[in-house]
Amino acid sequence: GAVVSQHPSWVICKSGTSVKIECRSLDFQATTMFWYRQFPKQSLMLMATSNEGSKATYEQGVEKDKFLINHASLTLSTLTVTSAHPEDSSFYICSAAHGGQADYEQYFGPGTRLTVT
């Protein structure tokens, strides 16, 4: 149980275009989902936290107008990179948390590699 999927697993897009990444919790309801960014050979950096039905909370330095996050249901969150540029190329990982207070664990998706040419 507790499986999180991401789609697509990799995507190449041209500079100036937008790309949407989906994060789904397959067998549980995720009241909270998180989006991370990981540059090569670096650690994960939290970009934003999204709760179902409300606006995402962005970390300092993350442009909310560039990285649009929608958490429309308890099993789906999407990250849209708008007007992508080569510097947005990165590995994007989502995670999902159960709603129960006793569960501290976040379940991570397999990641999406974005390359902007």
Place this chain on the structure above:
Amino acid sequence: AQSVTQLGSHVSVSEGALVLLRCNYSSSVPPYLFWYVQYPNQGLQLLLKYTTGATLVKGINGFEAEFKKSETSFHLTKPSAHMSDAAEYFCAVLYGQNFVFGPGTRLSVLP
């Protein structure tokens, strides 16, 4: 600010040797601590976690870690390394709902 440090960005061990990956954290309150493993181009897999109770925590694949409050440490160990253990390892601390990850340690296992 809360932080997590991992001593050694790259650790090499021989197959069958002891694995020791170090993690220290800064926290003013009792933390929840995690170790994750990441294989190339994949997401994170939870190895083990400490929330409360016994300070020696056993995880998957023969790994274990010990929470030492006095040292603010949560080092990861495995008695005998296997080739399949070669990966990137991340220590993380949970503050509220937000994870703070360490910089990671790449483990190489030599035949």
